[in-house]
Each structure stands twice: as C-alpha cells, then as structure tokens.
Amino acid sequence: MITLLRAPPFAAIQDLGRFGHRGSAVPVSGAMDPGSLARANALAGNDPNLAAMEWGIGAGQLRLAPGVVVGLAGADASVRREGDVLNVVEFQAGAWLYIAFRGGIDVPLVLGSRSTYLPAGFGGFEGRLLRTGDVLRVGAGGSGAKQPVPDSSLSRLNPGTFTVVPGPDRPLLDEPTWRRFLAAEWIVSRAVSRAGYRLEGPLLPFEAPDDLPSAPVCPGTVQLPPGGRPIVLMPDGPTVGGYPRIAVVVSGDLGRFAQRRPGESVRFSLP
Amino acid sequence: MSDALQATIGSLGDRAVLLTLHGDREGCNRGIVRLSAILSAECREESPRTIVDVVPALVSLAVFFDPRLVSARTIERRLLALADGLTDPGPDSAARLHVIPVWYDGPDLAEVARLVRLDPDEIVRRHTDREYRVRFLGFAPGFAYLGPLPPSLVVPRRSEPRRRVPAGSVAIAGDQTAVYPLDTPGGWQLIGRTTLRPFDPSRSPPSQFAAGDRVRFVRVAS
Numbered sequence: 001m002i003t004l005l006r007a008p009p010f011a012a013i014q015d016l017g018r019f020g021h022r023g024s025a026v027p028v029s030g031a032m033d034p035g036s037l038a039r040a041n042a043l044a045g046n047d048p049n050l051a052a053m054e055w056g057i058g059a060g061q062l063r064l065a066p067g068v069v070v071g072l073a074g075a076d077a078s079v080r081r082e083g084d085v086l087n088v089v090e091f092q093a094g095a096w097l098y099i100a101f102r103g104g105i106d107v108p109l110v111l112g113s114r115s116t117y118l119p120a121g122f123g124g125f126e127g128r129l130l131r132t133g134d135v136l137r138v139g140a141g142g143s144g145a146k147q148p149v150p151d152s153s154l155s156r157l158n159p160g161t162f163t164v165v166p167g168p169d170r171p172l173l174d175e176p177t178w179r180r181f182l183a184a185e186w187i188v189s190r191a192v193s194r195a196g197y198r199l200e201g202p203l204l205p206f207e208a209p210d211d212l213p214s215a216p217v218c219p220g221t222v223q224l225p226p227g228g229r230p231i232v233l234m235p236d237g238p239t240v241g242g243y244p245r246i247a248v249v250v251s252g253d254l255g256r257f258a259q260r261r262p263g264e265s266v267r268f269s270l271p
Numbered sequence: 272m273s274d275a276l277q278a279t280i281g282s283l284g285d286r287a288v289l290l291t292l293h294g295d296r297e298g299c300n301r302g303i304v305r306l307s308a309i310l311s312a313e314c315r316e317e318s319p320r321t322i323v324d325v326v327p328a329l330v331s332l333a334v335f336f337d338p339r340l341v342s343a344r345t346i347e348r349r350l351l352a353l354a355d356g357l358t359d360p361g362p363d364s365a366a367r368l369h370v371i372p373v374w375y376d377g378p379d380l381a382e383v384a385r386l387v388r389l390d391p392d393e394i395v396r397r398h399t400d401r402e403y404r405v406r407f408l409g410f411a412p413g414f415a416y417l418g419p420l421p422p423s424l425v426v427p428r429r430s431e432p433r434r435r436v437p438a439g440s441v442a443i444a445g446d447q448t449a450v451y452p453l454d455t456p457g458g459w460q461l462i463g464r465t466t467l468r469p470f471d472p473s474r475s476p477p478s479q480f481a482a483g484d485r486v487r488f489v490r491v492a493s
Binding site for chain 2: 019020021022023024025026027110111117119120122123165167168213214215216217218220221238239240241245248249250251252
C-alpha cells in the first residue's frame with residue numbers, strides 16, 4: 001500500500017502507453033519520459049512497462065507499507081526517506097519524476113494500458129490526478145529479479161538540443177524559414193501540458209494552404225499553426241491534426257525534450 | 272471504370288510510415304478507408320505484431336510499427352504493394368449503418384439558421400434526409416468526422432470555441448457533421464443532442480464508429 005500524505009499539484013499513473021486504438025482517436029498517453037519510467041522500474045526490479053507514478057514539479061509526501069521497494073528516475077529532485085515516509089522536497093532540474101514500486105501500481109487495464117488519460121477521465125487511478133488521501137495498491141507484476149538499469153538521462157546533463165527529422169509538410173516552408181527553425185533558440189512557453197509544449201522564439205511566417213487535409217500526427221510532431229509559433233505534440237496529444245507538420249522530434253529524444261521546463265531553451269538539429 | 276489513385280510514401284518521424292493518396296478527396300478517402308481496413312485485419316492476425324497502430328485520416332494514413340521487429344523500408348514496400356492499382360472503391364452499401372435519434376434543440380441552431388438563411392425545420396429536414404459516411408476519427412477518442420453535408424448547410428466554425436461541449440452534442444462545421452463523444456472543448460456549431468455515447472473505454476471496441484461506416488440522423492419529436 002502507498003498512501004499519498006500530500007499530493008503534488010500534478011501526479012498521475014502512467015506506463016509506456018496505450019497502443020492499438022489510435023485509429024479510434026485514442027492517444028497513446030503513457031510516460032512523458034519513457035526512458036526514465038523504464039529506469040525507475042528497473043531500479044525497483046520491475047519490467048519497463050509496469051505502472052508507476054509520474055510526478056510533475058512540486059513537493060509531496062507518501063507513506064509506504066513495510067517492505068515496499070522504490071525506484072526513482074527522471075527529474076533531478078531531492079527525495080528523502082524517513083522511516084516509512086518518502087518526502088519529495090524540491091526539483092532542481094527537469095520536469096517529471098518517476099516513482100516506481102516493486103510489483104508496479106495495481107490499477108485496472110483500460111484498453112490494454114494502465115496509463116491515465118486525463119481529458120477523457122480513464123485509465124490510471126480513477127482516470128484522474130492523484131490526490132491527498134489516495135491509497136494505491138502495489139501489484140504482483142514484478143519478478144523481483146534484478147533488471148538491467150538503462151542509461152541515465154539526468155536532466156542536469158540535458159544539453160537542450162534535440163534531433164528532428166523533416167515532417168511531411170516540411171516542403172510547405174521555404175528554405176530560409178526552415179533554416180530559421182533549425183537555427184533558432186526556442187523557449188518552452190508556459191503553455192505546456194501532457195498534450196503539447198508550445199515554443200516561443202522568432203515567428204516563422206508562412207502561408208499554409210487553407211485546405212490542408214487533416215492528417216496523422218504523433219508525439220514529437222512539430223506543428224506550425226497560423227501565427228508561426230511551433231507546438232511539439234506530446235503523449236496525450238491528438239492522433240490527427242490540421243496544422244502543417246514541419247518536423248518530428250525523434251522518439252529517442254522526446255523524453256529528454258519533455259524534461260525541459262517552461263522558460264528553458266531548446267534547439268533542434270538534423271541527424 | 273475509375274482511374275487508379277496515385278499513392279506516395281513518406282515518413283512521420285522514426286516510428287511511422289505515411290501513405291498519401293492524390294486526386295478527388297472523397298475518392299481518396301474511400302481508398303484510405305479500404306487500405307486501412309485491409310491493414311487492420313492483416314495486423315490482427317499477425318504474431319508478433321510488427322504494426323502497432325493504423326491511423327487513417329482524410330487522404331492519408333499512418334502505420335506505426337515496432338522498430339525492434341520490422342524496418343520502415345519493409346512497411347513502405349508492403350504499403351506500396353497494397354496501394355498498387357488501387358481505384359476509388361465507390362460507395363459501400365454493405366458498410367455498417369448507424370441510425371441516431373436527435374433532439375434538434377442545439378444552442379447554435381438559430382445562428383446556423385441566420386447564416387444559411389433557412390428556418391430551423393428546413394435545416395433539420397436537410398440534415399436528416401441523407402446518409403453520411405465516417406471519413407475518419409480524430410480530435411478526441413471516438414470523434415467521427417461525417418460527411419459530406421449538403422452544400423446549403425455549410426457553415427464556418429464558431430469564432431469563439433466553447434470551453435466545454437457536452438457529450439452527445441450533434442454539431443456541424445464546414446462540410447462535416449459529428450456527435451461529440453465526450454465533454455471536450457469545441458468550436459463546431461451545436462444543432463442538437465442525442466443520448467448516444469459514441470465512445471466508452473469499457474466497451475470492446477470502445478468506439479461505436481469506424482472509418483467507412485454509414486450514419487443517418489432521425490428527428491425525435493420534442
């Protein structure tokens with residue numbers, strides 16, 4: 001059992017995502033930083049896909065039942081264990097901390113995943129953010145065997161440059177605008193959510209055809225809406241979109257990208 | 272005989288291959304629906320599953336694959352082979368038909384009447400006198416884009432989107448109509464409501480609608 005003595009402003013249960021239903025417009029959801037979720041799980045002795053807590057910036061407190069093994073990864077946060085209480089004190093760097101428990105968190109599978117999809121209120125713990133007073137059960141999903149621990153992606157070592165490949169609508173941009181997109185230093189805006197991160201920087205003016213047909217998108221897709229400020233779609237983002245898809249952040253870099261906070265800079269480069 | 276639909280192949284990041292059809296949009300969309308149905312059926316049979324998701328849209332579809340099991344190149348070849356010689360399959364009268372009872376009392380009905388210069392009864396008559404086709408799903412789980420609307424009912428989206436549109440709202444925008452599956456923000460014009468809930472994550476499949484399905488609305492006497 002795990003009791004939330006004090007919940008942070010934004011924490012929910014995630015695994016590696018919900019696959020097989022994107023054709024019905026169900027987003028993949030899952031961890032914003034899947035590599036760090038896998039690492040937290042490995043440290044707890046779990047398979048990479050077990051459900052764990054995804055904890056956004058903020059302090060909080062948990063009480064653990066005796067014998068619960070914990071794995072922590074992701075954001076660089078000070079976490080102290082005092083007896084049966086785990087205190088998340090503050091975040092030094094990064095945006096998402098993963099707290100895994102041996103055996104995983106026991107919540108029902110919804111459409112093949114335990115990830116929370118907040119906009120529709122399903123998955124995870126009652127389809128919602130965790131609240132003070134919630135009591136979570138630990139599952140029997142872990143082997144308990146020692147798992148290989150994936151490489152750390154400590155956010156303080158995060159250089160802030162991310163690999164993109166050209167998106168399907170890259171040809172809509174002229175060469176100078178595309179070069180400007182790649183050369184600019186972008187700032188993560190305050191408008192961040194599990195669905196997408198908006199970026200601020202130089203405007204990228206261009207005329208998108210007004211009859212651009214709605215087309216598939218995925219986490220990492222960089223959309224350029226009218227107004228010229230890019231949005232990077234994240235795991236709760238839509239499955240189909242109408243804005244030009246100028247680039248896509250490669251899957252191996254998206255978790256590290258998710259760890260950038262509002263106000264921090266990002267740059268994009270080609271492979 | 273209809274002409275072959277021209278297909279091009281591209282990528283959407285490093286985990287998805289994209290196929291786009293070129294030509295008349297309704298014809299291309301029917302082609303995409305056909306390809307998507309074939310691929311989805313094939314990948315249900317597959318073990319292990321190299322394809323994790325097939326996402327059809329208006330004139331293109333994305334195939335998300337497992338890079339541990341298959342290369343983008345293999346998926347590209349498979350898609351090109353499937354699309355080779357593809358023609359507009361035309362209307363599919365065997366597709367599943369949904370009949371949806373609607374109370375036409377939406378908060379935007381008066382505004383739509385003003386925009387299209389028809390009285391509300393005539394709008395209802397025109398909205399109910401034809402069969403629509405699910406072009407694709409998007410925007411929110413279970414949200415089906417239905418079309419085409421009669422040209423006389425084409426209206427723009429609201430200039431101010433609503434922060435919350437109740438589930439079951441029946442709406443129009445552009446040449447399309449839809450039922451909101453969940454409470455979500457939304458910018459379409461609300462003309463009615465239904466008790467149908469097109470999406471339920473505890474159901475299998477969770478979405479009532481699939482691309483290619485036929486839909487007809489009927490008026491409920493108020």
